Amino acid sequence: MAAYNNKKLTPAMKQFHSFKEKYPDAVLFFRMGDFYETFYEDAKICSRVLGIALTSRGKDSDSPIPLAGIPYHAVDNYLKKIIEAGYKVAVCEQVEDPKEAKGVVKRDVVRVVTPGTVTDDILLEAKEDNFLCAVHLGRKFAAIAYVDISTGKFCAQKLPEAELADEICRLSPRECITAERRGELFGDDAARIISEIKSRTDAVITERPGWYFEPNGAERTLTKLFGTKNLEGFGIEEGSDIIPAAGAVIEYLNETQKTTLRHIRGIKVVQRNCYLQIDQTSLRSLEILRTLRSEDRRGSLLWSIDKTRTGMGGRLFNAWLRMPLCDKKHIDRRLDAAAEFAENKDLLDSITGQLKNFADLERIASRISTMRAGPKDFVMLADTLEKVGPIKETLQQCSSPLLQRIAEGCDMMDEFADLLRRAINPECPNHTRDGGVIIDGFSEELDRLRSLSRDANSWLAEYQAQEAQRIGIPNLKVGFNKVFGYYIEVSNSLKDKVPEEYIRKQTIKNAERYITERLKEFEQQILNARDRSLELENKLFDDIRCEAVNYVERLQRLSDSIAAADCISSIAALSMQRGYVRPEITEEKSIQFIEGRHPVIADNLGSEFVSNDLELGDESGDVMIITGPNMSGKSTYIRQTALLVIMAQMGCFIPAKQARIGVVDRIFTRVGASDELSRGQSTFMVEMTETANIVNNATDRSLVILDEVGRGTSTYDGLSIAWAVTEHIANNIGCRTLFATHYHELVELAELLRNVKNCNVAVREWMDDVVFLHKILPGATDRSYGIHVAKLAGLPERIVKRSREILSDLESTFSREAEGAQLSRNRTTYQQEDLFSRKHRDVLNKLADTDVNNLTPIEAITLLSEIKTEISDASE
């Protein structure tokens, strides 16, 4: 912007530069009349991202300024596009009436819209939280704080640094604040974490000065917002790592919002061990919130099972799915509630019916609190508050404690609903600027002013008729335009008849236009009345908005209750629609399903989907090795297990005939070869990193899903790694594990280790073809049928035939017996080592128990002989 110091700049452009200096990292929307103008680089960005024309200001000067303008009435759509493209926008408005301005009109930046701070419905996904988060790396722990300003939800948690990136990915924030890259706050670790966030999420990274994160200042910011002395009431002790992160989030909102944040009423500290931990890899590979390939909601578990009807219900359902519970008591509370709905169709129909077209109370409450609520918000609110009574009555009939609590939370706010009904016109426009928002009868003064303007039409008609008759011009017309106001129009052929007192104002093609003293007087009265009625209407609307602020807290609580009712009824409706059952939740370390189904695939395939049983953990063995041909359904089966556990622990019914689930603390998956080349890691490296994460962090309460570990390297390396990992899990961790593999050699582990068992997927051979039955059966298989699958996939017959020849050659050269012998040798050694160590221990114990001083020589020789025999037995 070389032109900044140019003395030739107009006052408006000088003003533009002064704002641009204050908001250098934002695109500045500079209001000029009916347009938001953008200049210089901003104009180029807007032209590129928004597809609007790039022109220039001062075309004839030496240095024309690039310019792109956005009509003010269409600003919302343009804002949406530019924010989605990851830009921030500073909205600079005219803050005085241009008519009254002395010199250049006063302007100010009234808000900065960034991806993480949007509040307008059009810029938000109804059923998704729009999180802004801040990250802080403490000495021992990391902390993250996140807020959705459109709802007022504000949470924070302390966690090990190694889990930070995963947690951020799970939250999928739109924007992430970090301390500026200088000083000790921003070391190598932070740089690594930020680059991980950048590569794994769509979040925009915003750097802010180190003082945003300074603990004392941050604590002051937070206590000021909540009006508390300290943060102990929120479970945040002095010096907690949470404080810098939470303070930075609020400081950033203060910087960008320029309105009150009173709808952020408190901060919830998330206790990680209360929730089933699902790491980022599992979240992605199990396609819980988005599909793996297209990153689409459609096709994900959430998309398939979410039947909520309200925005806040949808967001809560999303959070329940992202953060399933770990406490049997809490899970049962949700399940009891869902069961009560599922068993009573009338009750369920009544609730779901009432939730239809229910307003997003949480977001309206936020807009009320930030004084951005429009007339339509209040109309929706009035309609919605009317439904609360019937919902409360329905819920009061229920006996489950959760539903009773929800019923208690159904606050009808009669007096507020009544005010809205009396004041706001149900047919009102979107904005207050043209009036028509306050209903007739609400204010006597408004009614009087309105009737003055309404009566104007009949006065004008009467005046027109009178004048036409008086001066004998039957087609004389009274009209109105913005420039001249009211006028009398007389066609040219009759203009000679016009009396003297008519003052000529405008000549048009076939007529002349005049004004009269009476008409002018009348006009003044009318225009005055219109202006005053608009002014009064705006004042009345503002009063209602201010009154509404007193209800924000109650609206938020009501919203929480309705969201929970929506989630529970969604679960019940789903279970009735698809025949899901209530899982029995236990504290045992086992999982059992009878006729379990994959929730998404089974819904697509209908009756073609083959259901399967599962017995895992405790007596049934912790580790299940599943072998079977390609395409037989191994991956589907192991993923289905993880999904059913997640659904059960969120309090959802599940697709099975019967299910018993021992609560799981963490889910780990190592599934398929995800392409992480963009992160500079080879497929095998990713596979091994994920495997290392599992063996290092899984507990005996975890569920581990392994699909093809070791496939990314040579057969023997891969097999050895897979063998050793399985052995380690079975011997040292003992967690419930499903391992789908093509390494048939692994099935031998079931003979060696007590808690490992084999299953295979049934296949029927028919002529030269195979039919996949998708049925999981006990025992191992030793055939791959890979070539059959290649044929099915359309590999040319010539290649298929040649593959068969090569396979048969290979099979005879490196016969399976040879490999088997190798492994049986391993097995023998394994058994021998075990036996040896046990015998040696027995012998040593015997020696330790012997009192040598009291042994006779004969006894000593007998003991020696016994020991010798025992050792020789063991080595045979």
Ligand SMILES: Nc1ncnc2c1ncn2[C@@H]1O[C@H](COP(=O)(O)OP(=O)(O)OP(=O)(O)O)[C@@H](O)[C@H]1O
């Ligand atoms: N239980 C089932 N009932 C019906 N169809 C199924 C079932 N399980 C899987 N399928 C179908 O079989 C296809 C292949 O399943 P899946 O990917 O689970 O096989 P896989 O054995 O893991 O294959 P690979 O070893 O090649 O990875 C799926 O796309 C699905 O359409």
